[in-house]
Amino acid sequence: MKIIVPMAGRGSRLRPHSLTVPKPLIPVAGQPIVHRLVKDIAKVLNQPIEEIAFVLGDPAWFGDNVVSSLKALAKSLGAKASIYRQDQPLGTGHAIMCAKPSLTGPAVIAYADTLIRADFDLDAKADAVIWTKKVENPEAYGVVKLNSENNITELVEKPENFVSDQAVIGIYYFKDVAVLKEKLQEVLDENVMNGGEYQINDGILRMMAEGRIFKTGTVDEWMDCGNKTVTLETNTRMLGFLKADAEEQLVADSLELINSKIIEPCYIGENVKLINSTIGPNVSVGNNCVFENTTVKNSLIQNHTSIKSANLDEAMIGNHVKYNGDFTKISIGDYSVLE
Template identity: 80%
Template sequence: MKIIVPMAGRGSRLRPHSLTVPKPLIPVAGQPIVHRLVKDIAKILNEPIEEIAFVLGDPAWFGDDVVSSLQDLAKSLGAKASIYRQDQPLGTGHAIMCAKDSLSGPAVIAYADTLIRADFNLDPEADAVIWVKQVDQPEAYGVVELNDQQEIVELVEKPAQFVSDLAVIGIYYFKDVSVLKEELQKVLDDNIIHGGEYQINDGIKGMMAKGNVFKTGEVAEWMDCGNKAVTLETNQRMLGFLEADGEEQLVAASVKNENSKIIAPCYIGENVLLKNATIGPNVSIGNNCVIENTSVKNSLIQNNTQIKNANLEEAMIGNHVKYDGKFTKISIGDYSVLE
C-alpha cells in the first residue's frame, strides 16, 4: 500500500501561523497535522505501508528541515519516503500528477489539511473508495451522489438542490492508482480546467465513465485545520480523543510544575516551565516554553515561547514568541514580541 500526500499549499487562511511554517507542519495536540493524518490512515488500513509520497511546494518554503521530518515520519511507519515538488498551484489533479512516478498499485491519496477518526474495512469489491462525512449543510460542500447499490455515481460541488448529505473530505483509496493516473493525464492533455485548476474530480469522473466502482468510506470524525478557529476546535477534539485512547503521554515527564494546576485534557511538551499558572482544559503547549502567572484554556501554543501575566482563552500562539499582556482571544505568529 502507498500513501500519496499533496501538501504544497501555503495555508494562507491560517496566517500568521503559516507565514514561517507550512500549514501541514503546524502541530495540533503535540504533532504536526500531516504526521497525525498519515499515522491515522496507516492505522485504519492496518496493512504494511510500502511508500509515502509527499508533494511539496517551493524548496525555499518546504526546505531540508521539512523533507527530513517527512522522511523520519515515513521511516517510523516502515515505509520509503518519496519527495516531489509542485512548482505551480495548478490544482488537486496537477498535484497528484507531480507524483506520477509513484502512482501504481493500491494507494490512498490524502490532502494534508484535515484529520479524521475512523474504524472500518475497505470494500474488496470497490475499485475505489471516497471517504465522506455526513454534514448538516451539504450545500456548502462537495458531496457524492449514490445509486440504489450505494455506489458513487457522481460528484457534485456545492449543490443548489439536495443530492446527499455525504461530504467529500479529501481522502481517497484506489485499488490501482495507475487507473486514476491515466485519467488525470487525459485531463492535463485535454486542458480540462475548472476554476483555473486541474481537479482530481475530473480524473475520478473519467474512471466512473469507464465502469470503475466507487464506494464510500464514512468517518466518525472529520476535523479541519483551515483557519485559527477551526484549528483550535480540532486541537480540543483531538486532545479528548487522545486522552480517551490513552495511547500517548500527553504531559512530558520533564515538565517543571511550580505551584501550577493542569486541567486535562492537555498536551505539554518537553522542558516546559509552569510557574503560578493554570493550564487547561484543551490546551497544547510545545517544547521549551515558559508559562508564568498565567491562565490558559482552549488554546494552542507552539515551541520556545514565553507567556507571562496573561489570561488566555481561544488563543493561538506561534514559535519563539514573548507575550506579556491582558488580551485573551489572540493570534500571534512566530518571533513576535508583545511586552
C-alpha cells in the same frame, strides 16, 4: 499500499502561523497535522505501508527541515519516503501527477489539511473508495450521489437541491492508482481546467464513465485545520480523543510545576515550566515554554515561547514568542514580542 500526500499549498487562511511554518507542519495536540493524518490513515488501512509520497512546494519554503521531518515520519511507519515538487499551484489533479513515478498499485491519496477518526474496512469489490462524512448542511460541501447499490455515480459541488448528506473530505483509495494517473494525464493533455486548475474530480469522473465502481468509506470524525478558529476546535477534539485512547503520553515527564496546575485534557511538551499558572483544559503546549502568573485554556502554543501575566482563551501562539499583556482572543505568529 502507498499513501500519496499533496501538501504544496502555503495555507494562507492560517496566517500568521503559516508564514514561517508550512500549514501541514503546524502541530495539533503535539504533532504536526500531516504526521497525525498519515498515522491515522495507516491505522485505518491496517496493512503494511510500502511508500509515502509527499508533494511539496517551493524548496525555499518546504526546505530540508521539512523533508527530514517527512522522511522520519515515513520511516516510523516502515515505509519509503518519496519527495516530489509542485512548482505551480495548478490544482489537485496536477499535484497528484507531480508524483507520477509513485502512481502504481493500491494507494490512498490524502490532502494534508484535515484530520480524521475512522474505523472501517475497505470494500474489496470497489475500484475506488471516496472517504466521506455525514454532514447536517450538505449544501455547503462537495457531496457524493449514490445509486440503489450505494455506488457513487456523481460528485456534486455545493448542491442547491438535496443529493446526499455524505461530504467528500479529500481522502481517496484506489485499488490501482495507475488508472487515475491515466485519466488525469488525459485531463492534462486535453487541458481540461476548472477554476483555472486541473482537478482530481475530472479524473475520477472519467473513471466512473468507464464503469469503475466507487464506494464510500464514512469516517466518524472529520476535523479541519483551515484557519485559526477551526484549528483550535480540532486541537480540543483531538485532545479529548487522545485522552480517551490513552495510547500517547500527553504530558512530558520533564514538566516543572511551581504552585501551578494542569486541567486535562492537555498536551505538554518537553522542558515546560509553569510558575503560579493554570493550564487547561484543551491546551497544547510545545517544547521549552515558560508560563508565569498565567491562565491558559482552549489554546494552542508552539515551541520556545514565554508568557507572563496573561489570561488566555482561544489563543493560537507560534514559536519564539514573548507575550506579556491582558489580551485574550489573540493570534500571534513566530518571533513576535508583546510587552
